[in-house]
Amino acid sequence: MRFLLVEDNSDLALSVQKRLSLDGHGVDWAASLADAEDHLAAASYDLILLDIMLPDGDGRDFLASHRRAQRDTPVIVMTARSAVSDRVALLDTGADDYVTKPFDFEELEARVRAVLRRRSGVSQTRMTFADLTFDPLGATVSFAHETRELRSRELRLFEVLISAPDRIFSKGQLCDRLFSASEAVTDNAIEVYVGRLRKKLEGSGARIETVRGVGYRLTAA
Missing domain, CATH: 1.10.10.10 (Winged helix-like DNA-binding domain superfamily/Winged helix DNA-binding domain)
Incomplete structure (x- = not known):
């Protein structure tokens, strides 16, 4: 599968890329919302991993725009906000799931698998x-x-x-x-x-x- 990672922290982005590539996924990295739009214009993705606080804007605005444009690519938000109201707002905006920073990579991988299964309409694992x-x-x-x-x-x-x-x-x-x-x-x-x-x-x-x-x-x- 091919993923788009939108994250301005280069160390975290590199770690996520390496970890998901071990699972056989291709991961493109965008360090800003502008970069993300360029990637989306050039390629199709199976999943977007989206940070909230980015140098050129708010990931929540990007997510809302993504859904208004009828783009149905699944989105997992990576956020430092842990309040229930924040998580509910993300889901209501159009996120398919979220993971709270700092996160364990095994949890991220599990959430990726779950979202992709739901996306394909497959509830069973086999x-x-x-x-x-x-x-x-x-x-x-x-x-x-x-x-x-x-x-x-x-x-x-x-x-x-x-x-x-x-x-x-x-x-x-x-x-x-x-x-x-x-x-x-x-x-x-x-x-x-x-x-x-x-x-x-x-x-x-x-x-x-x-x-x-x-x-x-x-x-x-």
């Missing part, structure tokens, strides 16, 4: 396709009484593919979902992760099909 069961929290696929672990980028790639079986994703679309804008990525990187994931699916009723000149899709074998 998904099924063909004869396999996918557990994104456990980072595993299971079939024929066998369980195989997925590494971070394999996991995120499979999340994208299983979210829309039989839909063709181009290499560019997959790069956008798996990597941040600051990462130097070639089409060959996607081929490598597709190859690794195919090996993990060997023996199951699911396969990743190459649609020549177009991209890849998950289909039943």
Whole structure:
């Protein structure tokens, strides 16, 4: 998944980027609201992590404008305000969730997973396709009484593919979902992760099909 982090504290931003990248997410960083708007004009995001106090304005105004423009990208607000009234106001403004600074990274990761599950309409943690069961929290696929672990980028790639079986994703679309804008990525990187994931699916009723000149899709074998 590709996230936009709007945070002016460079040390915190770097820490969040590193932590979420370990989970296989691509995280673009905007240090101001103006930077955030530039990123949103250039790319699509699965989630926005939004600070409140920014050098060129208030994140709450950005959030309200985001919703008025009918943008439905999920937003998790990172705030130092702990009063119940402040948290309620954030949710009423359009935040999908919030985390109070200073926060534990495990809590942030859990809130990210929860928001993304709600966003996709998936209330359960496991998904099924063909004869396999996918557990994104456990980072595993299971079939024929066998369980195989997925590494971070394999996991995120499979999340994208299983979210829309039989839909063709181009290499560019997959790069956008798996990597941040600051990462130097070639089409060959996607081929490598597709190859690794195919090996993990060997023996199951699911396969990743190459649609020549177009991209890849998950289909039943």
